[in-house]
Amino acid sequence: MKNFRTFLTLALCGVAAFLLACGGSSHPSNVIATSGPNVAAITVNGGPVGNYVDAAFTSVTVCVPGTSTCQTINDILVDTGSPGLRIVSSVLNIALPQQKTTGGNPIVECLPFVASYTWGPVETADVEIASEKASAVPIQVLSDTDFTVPTACSSPYPPNSSADTVTALGANGILGVGLLAQDCGTGPECVTTGSAGLYYQCPSQACATTGTLTGEALAQQVTNPVALFATDNNGVIVELPRVSAVQATVSGSLVFGIGTQSNNGLGGATVIPAPAGSLTAIFNGQSYPASFIDSGSNGYFFLDTNLPSLPLCSGAEQGFYCPNSTQSFSATNQGSSETINFSIADAATLLSPNESVYADLGGQSGGPPPGYFDWGLPFFYGRNVFVAIEGTSAPGGQTPYWAY
């Protein structure tokens, strides 16, 4: 009897220890697909320049359409916040065909980000990632010199704000695998008048003087290559493991397709519909309706007007938060019952030259208060994040959506 009681005690302790080890966090550990024709390896590191923080990179192969003339390019930023493949001209060694108007003028694109823009010709490539293939994908080749930059493209930004070199971009390119299928869309400002400001036709290299805005048909616009894959083309899953507060690097997977293979099912993930490309975060009783999930943002970006405990950094870390001690917060996204617990540490002491993975990096969101929650790459650590592309069919509901 005594022996049995001892056994029972040990057994219960064992079970308790197991539960503590596996259940100590607010959400279960994520399972990461390690191999398969629809799985590309991704790595969070400093990128080709070595100075990026909280950004995931992968490899992409581009080919002259219909040929075996191909090139594999590493250090491409994985961005769920934009659509389309963009490659810095200087790393591209093969000549891809230039997209032209029916009149024969080259099409060149100006893509706006908040603090920078990309500029360069629209070219066509067959794109291969893992074993997935897409034919004749319009991509952007980033270059300030193939065609000179029109003032209207550069003028919203400080001088020299183009992100068209490896140094300026911090990457060899961007793989945009977001909710959108094309970067401009179906509006008349995109396909008819061109007043969106994205697409130019450039009769000569001197596009700054000869270029004019042009309408660009949807199929000609720079397109999320995943949407053009022959299979597994309804979205992606970004899978990164849980990390400690600061790490040099971490590896994970970019999985193509949702519910199309044995390794990309929704499982227990909750779908958050994003018909307008946004979700509503709820934080301290306040709604943030223009929020989004973006692997291309390198921190948690949000504003809490009630919390003076989150001072902004000065100097080179401006825009990030620099609290005296690490602060813990929690928020939810409408449609999901999961409480998202996250912490913000002092960016000035956090950032070190040898490390690129920061679980507790954050900063102030832009725009008029309360602004929005930008769930950047730290949100992805320990979660499988599903991004279903607009206009496709995927399990779990209407696309576009996020799920996690």
Place this chain on the structure above:
Amino acid sequence: MSKCKAGSLKSRFFGIIGATAILATAFPAWASLGGDAASIQADQVKMQGTRRMTTAQSYTVHEIQAANGTVVREFAGSDGKVFAVAWHGPWMPDLHQVLGTYFDQYARAAQSQSGTRMGRRPLMIQQPGLVVQNGGHLRAFSGRAYVPEMLPSDVRAEDIQ
């Protein structure tokens, strides 16, 4: 803040005159933040936009809806000077144009932030003479800029959006 129907008609009238004048001079000087009513008209023409005006106690909001869907609001005090601008929409407005003479200060401050570590994030400028909060992402940009010492006494920062 209350809508001002008479003002709306008036602004449309001025908008037409402004457009004519600007076409005649071919290339207007850009000015908005810190500029006067003429600079608002210049912005409207540049953005091929329509304009709507609302008035509050001590200031007037000129809302320009650009042809590409982006909305820019310019806040002018009783002296007619623009003390704040706010924007939201699918595409970024030309900040060179809407920040006017303050653009250089914005640009210098933004460049001083390009630290040694790479990343994509919002652009926040908080200086004694200029506040800019610029953020969002492709097809959903939003931001605002204001000159703190120009704010009328009954305007709170949260009114500017």
